[in-house]
Amino acid sequence: MTDTSGDWRSLLVRWSQEWADAQDGDGPARDEEPMRTRWLGFPPAPEDRIQALEERLGHRLPPSYRTFLAVSDGWRHAGGFVWVLAGTGQIHPHEDAAGLSEYFPGELDDDPTPEDQLLAGMWERALQLDVESDAVYVLLDPGDVDEAGEWAVYTWAPWHGDVPTRYGSFRIFMEAMYRQFHHLAVSNSERGGPVFDNTTTRALDASVTDARLDALGGRYEQAATALADAVAFGRPRAPGLHDQIRRLLGETYLVSFRGLTADPAYAPEILPVLAAEHARMRRDGDLAAHNLPGASEAIRKAAADVLRQIREGTYRYTADGPFGRAVEEARELARWGDTDAAWHTLRAALPDWRPLGPEHLAPVGLLADPLLGPLITPDRGRELLATPRAGQPGDTPPPTADLDPPGLAWLADESPGTLVASYRFLLVETVAPPRLPSLITATATTSGPTALNAPATPWDARMRFRAAESVPPWADTALTAVGRAGPGWSFAFEARPGGSFDERRFVSPGLAASRGTRTVTVWSEPPRDQRPGLFFLSVAENGEERYGFTAHGTRTEHRGPVPESLRFPPDGPDEHRRHERRTLEALTTELGVRLPRFALTQGRLHTLRTRPWNRAPGPGEAYLTVRFVPHRP
Structure with missing residues (x-):
């Protein structure tokens, strides 16, 4: 409903008549004349008075304020909180008598924005337009000028508390105040005031x-x-x-x-x-x-x-x-x-x-x-x-891009939105996700061996896991997210494992889970803090490992007939991610599997706790548990 015609009179007459119709007759004495005349303005300012004002100020007035004065030399009820707006005889330099420049924008840093610089100087150079108001400042800034010669208007009130509001021109300010009048009139009508209908x-x-x-x-x-x-x-x-x-x-x-x-x-x-x-x-x-x-x-x-x-x-x-x-x-x-x-x-x-x-x-x-x-x-x-809905005609938009990349190689990415750090997962063939607990769940859980936890975000699942479950201190169990890994495959995935890979004690949960099917076990730890990178792969079937390898820094040990495409050469820290990506791409091609990045990082998935990824201490072995207790003085 913004009036862009430049015709001030049509806007101001409409505003005045709607204002008069919205009054209940109990206004202050200053409203008697505009109620009687149905006009919120004043007589127009002649050209010589406008020119005299410009000579006094040392500026040619901006176009929208100048043409406004030629229609009405001032205004009453500019919105709900400015009762009289200045005409040619009342406008004057503001000069920041209240010291507002100390607060808005405050102390400038070494590299202030153009907006902050404008606001910093506005308080002393601006012209004050508010004559009577509810402690509202209305300032016309000759230092903030657009290509059409319009000056910005700033408003601020101590009871509002926010930074000053900027309007691109006097016309834009007045249109905003007209909308504010409407908004307040509707609220008054809803509270039992005169019906506001026009x-x-x-x-x-x-x-x-x-x-x-x-x-x-x-x-x-x-x-x-x-x-x-x-x-x-x-x-x-x-x-x-x-x-x-x-x-x-x-x-x-x-x-x-x-x-x-x-x-x-x-x-x-x-x-x-x-x-x-x-x-x-x-x-x-x-x-x-x-x-x-x-x-x-x-x-x-x-x-x-x-x-x-x-x-x-x-x-x-x-x-x-x-x-x-x-x-x-x-x-x-x-x-x-x-x-x-x-x-x-x-x-x-x-x-x-x-x-x-x-x-x-x-x-x-x-x-x-x-x-x-x-x-x-x-x-x-x-x-x-x-997308058109509810039987309405319209053109169907092109689809947005899918969120999940194909395959597994995204796990080697170090860009925002990926897991980036270490991870481990199991892939199980010909087993639907609801059946995974019976194959890989820890026997020591309180929830039973065949239950999946309700879908949860990674953060919520981890917090519930720590609060609700208990296992032997030596056991490296994983809280894994569960889902489908492509046609015929299910996954159990853990980001940032709580334990570290220890080849002497490692036991793959995939071995027991592979009875009657095929499983893939992967554990990856990127190089970090002088520690070499790790990439472990094991493919098992019917309870036995068919092939696999452990790549740990510059040492790689292959087990069984590892396909050439999956072999992981010894590497240094700079090569680990590249080899990891190549191996993950080969796994994708070999098995037709995938892991859903979006669901694993931002969605909700069922979870389960796996059996330990390590063996229990044997005869003559011991383990140490360290617990940190916060000190309370």
Whole structure:
């Protein structure tokens, strides 16, 4: 609704008439004249008065302020907190009488930004426009000029506390104050004031309805622009719709879905999203106290219940119809690590998604699902929003790139987002992931030999592992993430193993697990702190090792008929990663296996504790356990 025509009079007349209609008749004495005349302005300033002001100031006024004065020599009620704005007779240098330059931007460092430099000098050179206000400074800065000759306007109030707000020109400032007037008038109307209804509000409400249809048709950028405008004007439906777009784009700041959390039709979709963010930020207190002020008892109870589910990892997003069935299929894929296939399943079903009502434009609740939420990156959020839904016509966008690289070689990468450090894993052929516990789980666990732990992030799984499980101090058991490693294979993977490889005591869990099938065991430790790198490989079948090798620094010992492509030559620290990558690539080619990087680093997977990767102390052997206890003075 921004007026870009340059016609001040049309904006100011509309503003004045809407302001007069919004008053309840009990305003201060200064409002009597604008109420009677339905005009917030003053008589126009003649050209000679404007020129005299420019001579006094030593500046030619910026175009938008100059043309404003020719329509109205000053203004009343510029928004809700500036009651009189200066005309030609009241504008004067600010000169920083309050010493605000000490605080904004504060003491400049050795390499200040251009923005900080501008703000540092603004307080003394700016012209003050506020005449009467609620302690609000309105400053016109002749030192911050754009290519059109417009001067920036800065506003600041001590009760607001933030850094000054910058507007690119006086025109932009006044348009913002017009929107602020609308926003406050809507709030006053909702509290029982005069009904705020006029041509502008009706046009904005129509734009909100159109924007929702645009969003459903995949035109989310166009919709977001219209909704953001309506939000700025305080239109009641706009925030809930706009926040759905913002949240799917990865934005969380001030996303509250206002108006939807208290509606029983939408709360089941919206509350989990707020609860998931509440839990992710590890905020104290309940969800209602932080996000739902004034909520009913029923909503507070529902919020507490969904927050409990989110924290326990038991929340499940559901939907009706074909899309709901796709959600269940995608969840089953994601929980075994096939997150790209899970996303493909959701994406294909998006046209079948149906909203819960007229305030709903996308399946934003997916973001709260512990398995499916991590799949929706900002890029995929854009793809979701760009896909036509609910039977609306539109063009299907090109798919975003998959997140998982093929094969195993990514384990040798040292780029952000990879595991980088040491790792070990088992691959088991012709065994589905749910059967892995019976083959490789430790016998000393409290959870039993055939149980998989609930899906968890790597961090949460490790914390639960340390808190809940106990094993003999000598035992090097692994908390492994479990999933599918390609057609016919399952994996059990541990990043950054708790133990170190000791060839004298090492026992491969893959040997026992290979009875009736084939297993691959890999343990890798990169060179670090003068210690040589390690790469261990063992391929076993029917309880026996068929071939393998141990590469430790410059020494490599091969066992059995190791294929030429898998041989790991002796190396130095600079060569270890290169040989590791080549071996992992050969394993991928030889076996057709893969490990899902995204699920292992950012998703949630089932976990299990393996049997020890080392043997128990033998006769005459001993072990030492060292425990560090924090000192308390």
